[in-house]
Structures are given as C-alpha cells and as structure tokens.
Amino acid sequence: MHRMAKKPYITVESLTVGYGKELVFRDVSFNLSGPGLVMVLGPNGSGKTTLFKSILGLIPPLKGRVIVNGLEVTGKPELAGRLIGYVPQIPRVNTSFPISVREIVESAVVLRRPPPRLLTPSRVREMVDKILKQLGLEGVADKPLRSLSGGQRQRAFLARALVWNPSILIMDEPLSAIDPRGKEEMVSFIAKISEERLTVVSSHDPGLFLPYIKILVLVNRGVVAVGPPKETLRIEVLRRVYGGGVTLIDRCVHVVDSHVH
Ligand SMILES: Nc1ncnc2c1ncn2[C@@H]1O[C@H](COP(=O)(O)OP(=O)(O)OP(=O)(O)O)[C@@H](O)[C@H]1O
Numbered sequence: 001m002h003r004m005a006k007k008p009y010i011t012v013e014s015l016t017v018g019y020g021k022e023l024v025f026r027d028v029s030f031n032l033s034g035p036g037l038v039m040v041l042g043p044n045g046s047g048k049t050t051l052f053k054s055i056l057g058l059i060p061p062l063k064g065r066v067i068v069n070g071l072e073v074t075g076k077p078e079l080a081g082r083l084i085g086y087v088p089q090i091p092r093v094n095t096s097f098p099i100s101v102r103e104i105v106e107s108a109v110v111l112r113r114p115p116p117r118l119l120t121p122s123r124v125r126e127m128v129d130k131i132l133k134q135l136g137l138e139g140v141a142d143k144p145l146r147s148l149s150g151g152q153r154q155r156a157f158l159a160r161a162l163v164w165n166p167s168i169l170i171m172d173e174p175l176s177a178i179d180p181r182g183k184e185e186m187v188s189f190i191a192k193i194s195e196e197r198l199t200v201v202s203s204h205d206p207g208l209f210l211p212y213i214k215i216l217v218l219v220n221r222g223v224v225a226v227g228p229p230k231e232t233l234r235i236e237v238l239r240r241v242y243g244g245g246v247t248l249i250d251r252c253v254h255v256v257d258s259h260v261h
C-alpha cells in the first residue's frame with residue numbers, strides 16, 4: 001500500500017483544454033519524470049491552475065490524454081487523486097469552522113475509503129502523527145486551523161496531501177499567503193519532499209526555489225518551454241512568457257511579474 005512508484009511520471013499527450021469556447025491550451029505534449037522539483041512559471045491567467053486541474057482529471061480535456069505512472073487518468077479525478085497528492089491554490093476550507101490540524105489530515109485518510117483493517121483508530125492516528133511530525137506540526141496538531149500562521153496552515157494542507165505517501169505531489173502557489181520567514185521554511189520542506197517524489201509546484205516567487213529546480217515548465221496559454229533552468233531561462237523564452245516585462249540589465253534577466261492573488 002505504501003509502495004512508491006520507483007520512477008514516477010506524468011505524460012501529457014496532445015492535450016487541448018478550455019472553458020466553454022475559450023481555449024487555454026491547444027495540443028500540448030510533454031513528459032515529466034521524477035523524483036525532483038518541477039517549477040511551473042507563467043503570469044496570471046496563463047493556465048497554470050488549469051494545467052494542474054487537467055492532470056488531476058478535474059477538467060475533462062477537449063482532446064488528448066494524461067498518463068500517470070502508466071495509468072490513464074484523463075478525466076478520472078478519483079484515480080488521479082490516488083496517485084497524486086494535491087495542494088490547491090486556495091485550499092477550500094471554511095476556517096471559521098473549528099477544524100483542527102489533526103482532523104484535516106484524518107479526513108484525507110478516511111476520504112480514500114481504505115479497507116477497514118487500515119482504518120482502526122490507532123492505525124489512523126499512527127499515520128497522521130507520522131506525517132505531522134515530518135512537517136513539524138506535532139506541537140499544533142490539536143489546534144484549530146484558523147489559529148495557525150499562513151505557513152503552518154499551508155503545511156497542514158501539505159500533510160493532508162502526503163498522508164497516503166503519493167509518489168507525485170502538485171502544489172499550486174504554495175508561497176502565497178506566507179510571510180517571508182515562513183516562505184524559506186516552506187521552500188526547504190518542498191525541496192526535501194522533492195528528493196523522493198516528483199514534485200510539481202507553481203509560483204510567482206521562483207527565486208527561493210531556484211537552487212532546487214530540476215525542470216522548468218514555462219506557460220503562457222500553452223507550454224512555451226520545458227527543460228532545465230540553464231536551457232529555459234533565456235531572454236527570448238522569457239519574453240514569450242512574460243512579454244515586455246522582461247529586461248536584460250547587466251547580463252541578468254529581470255522579470256516584472258506583477259501578479260495579483
Ligand atoms: N472555472 C473557470 N471558468 C472559466 N474560465 C476560467 C476558469 N478558470 C480559469 N479560467 C480562465 O482560464 C485562463 C487560465 O486560468 P488559470 O487559473 O489556469 O491561470 P493561472 O496561470 O493559474 O493564473 P494565476 O497565476 O492567477 O493563478 C484564464 O483566462 C481564466 O480566466
């Protein structure tokens with residue numbers, strides 16, 4: 001049950017995705033294999049969240065397929081959810097509801113409807129305690145989510161995504177709503193996680209991640225480039241992603257990514 005795919009991968013084949021008549025991606029194909037950190041970059045509205053949701057089977061594509069660890073998950077959120085841990089951009093919880101850190105992680109254990117032998121109270125507690133400890137949340141396990149800092153809350157959602165030990169993790173904008181100190185801490189947790197998982201992260205704040213990035217996916221209503229930072233962080237590529245907001249000053253590329261959250 002806890003066996004991890006040795007070489008986790010995501011293959012996107014000729015994917016066309018849109019909302020109604022508006023196409024966000026047309027005929028996009030790429031392959032990501034892990035472990036390692038994959039960073040998805042692109043301005044607001046470029047399609048990062050749409051790409052993640054299509055990989056997770058949450059948006060049925062107009063055309064194309066998504067294969068995860070050898071299984072076709074196109075339009076199958078339940079199957080994709082078993083293979084991929086997902087931390088959405090703005091996790092949908094009503095924080096006025098007094099749910100604790102432990103409860104939010106426990107609910108993910110139960111949601112997966114495991115066989116009853118895995119669902120004894122002591123087994124669930126063991127699983128939850130283990131992941132809370134790994135994420136440094138053991139001290140706040142019984143506190144309500146709303147009393148936590150932005151970073152602790154984001155880690156609680158990360159614990160929720162990791163409790164079944166998936167070989168792939170997708171995090172959409174994990175640094176938004178975290179103060180500067182918390183951001184560094186979150187980046188180091190994500191870097192550690194990516195050592196043994198295919199970890200796909202989007203951010204408008206990629207600087208802190210840069211030392212750990214294996215592959216960059218540059219997005220602007222389509223996938224502009226996929227490859228290691230050395231090959232993809234080039235001014236002509238960045239201009240295709242960010243347009244006129246890219247300038248070259250003293251041989252350093254500066255990107256003005258005036259995003260809104
Ligand atoms: N549920 C929806 N219905 C209709 N259009 C949508 C929906 N979600 C997103 N879009 C549109 O699809 C395009 C891509 O949006 P998406 O949220 O994927 O971008 P993003 O790169 O994640 O942006 P951000 O950086 O702001 O999170 C945008 O034009 C957006 O307006």
Ligand SMILES: [Mg+2]
Nearest residue numbers: 048049089172
């Ligand atoms: Mg988004």
